[in-house]
Amino acid sequence: QKEVEQNSGPLSVPEGAIASLNCTYSDRGSQSFFWYRQYSGKSPELIMFIYSNGDKEDGRFTAQLNKASQYVSLLIRDSQPSDSATYLCAVSSGGSYIPTFGRGTSLIVHP
Amino acid sequence: DADVTQTPRNRITKTGKRIMLECSQTKGHDRMYWYRQDPGLGLRLIYYSFDVKDINKGEISDGYSVSRQAQAKFSLSLESAIPNQTALYFCATSGEEREGLRETQYFGPGTRLLVL
Numbered sequence: 428q429k430e431v432e433q434n435s436g437p438l439s440v441p442e443g444a445i446a447s448l449n450c451t452y453s454d455r456g457s458q459s460f461f462w463y464r465q466y467s468g469k470s471p472e473l474i475m476f477i478y479s480n481g482d483k484e485d486g487r488f489t490a491q492l493n494k495a496s497q498y499v500s501l502l503i504r505d506s507q508p509s510d511s512a513t514y515l516c517a518v519s520s521g522g523s524y525i526p527t528f529g530r531g532t533s534l535i536v537h538p
Numbered sequence: 539d540a541d542v543t544q545t546p547r548n549r550i551t552k553t554g555k556r557i558m559l560e561c562s563q564t565k566g567h568d569r570m571y572w573y574r575q576d577p578g579l580g581l582r583l584i585y586y587s588f589d590v591k592d593i594n595k596g597e598i599s600d601g602y603s604v605s606r607q608a609q610a611k612f613s614l615s616l617e618s619a620i621p622n623q624t625a626l627y628f629c630a631t632s633g634e635e636r637e638g639l640r641e642t643q644y645f646g647p648g649t650r651l652l653v654l
Contacts, residue, residue: 435578459641470628470645471581515581519641524569524588524632526643530580 429454431518433529440536446503448532450516453497458521460492460499465513465531475501506536541565542646544629550652551619559614559627559649567633570612571643572596572604574625581628587612619653626650 430453440446448462459478463471477483477490477499489502499518503510513533517526542563551557561570572584573596583596585604593606601623605613616623629646 461642468626468648468650470648471643472645473642476642517643524641525583525586526641528581530578 429457429518429520429527431516431527431529433514433516433532435530436533437535438532440506440534442506442508442536442538444506444536446506446510446534446536448501448503448514448516448534449498450500450518450529451498452516452518452527454518454520454527455494455497456520457494457497457518459519459526460490461517461519461526462488462490462499462501463515463517465515467512471515503534506534508536508538510534511536542629542631542644544627544646544649546649547647548650550654552654553618553620555619557616557619557651559616559629559651561612561614561629561646563610563629563631563644563646565631565633565644566609567631567644568609569632570606571630571632572602572612572614573628573630574598574623575628575648576625584614616651616653619651621653624651624653 462475465471475490487504491500513531515531516529519526571586573581587593587606627649630643
């Protein structure tokens with residue numbers, strides 16, 4: 428059974444701070460890692476993907492992957508109230524095309 | 539226009555009724571999926587299809603059936619709806635857009651279903 432674990436939160440951070448969201452996974456064969464953002468009542472939207480160990484930056488977002496420790500994280504710099512949402516971590520084995528989703532972490536950015 | 543559409547967006551039905559949720563996509567993707575989302579339980583896969591002739595059960599397929607009418611259309615049916623099928627249902631697609639996004643999923647807007 429492939430598992431993806433996330434702290435449900437809520438994670439509360441002040442505006443302008445760095446929000447750090449974490450995800451661990453059980454399948455050592457996992458090769459593709461995704462972060463989706465989901466606003467309440469809306470559909471998930473891809474914001475980051477990473478395939479290799481290390482950091483990947485895109486604007487205010489940084490994804491970090493450590494395959495040896497089986498975790499992937501998402502950093503949001505200069506957090507804004509509009510970043511308040513649930514963040515879903517998804518992990519996929521290469522070629523399976525069936526990602527396993529975590530239950531999501533709720534982020535609240537307060538002014 | 540949205541790349542992945544779902545109809546209806548909201549539906550209220552009664553126990554025992556048969557209902558169909560429809561999904562259409564204009565992304566040209568071969569792979570399509572149906573998920574349900576319940577508070578605190580995340581996204582759970584109901585069925586998936588990698589092409590018109592390939593349909594597979596997901597982790598929670600009991601009580602559901604699907605039809606892949608064309609590459610662009612994938613329908614989910616509840617043969618006899620029950621209250622614990624009340625949930626938010628999402629259709630998703632994925633395809634070979636480019637190397638860096640080979641397994642990304644694109645979600646429809648969702649259908650909110652209430653079974654009384």
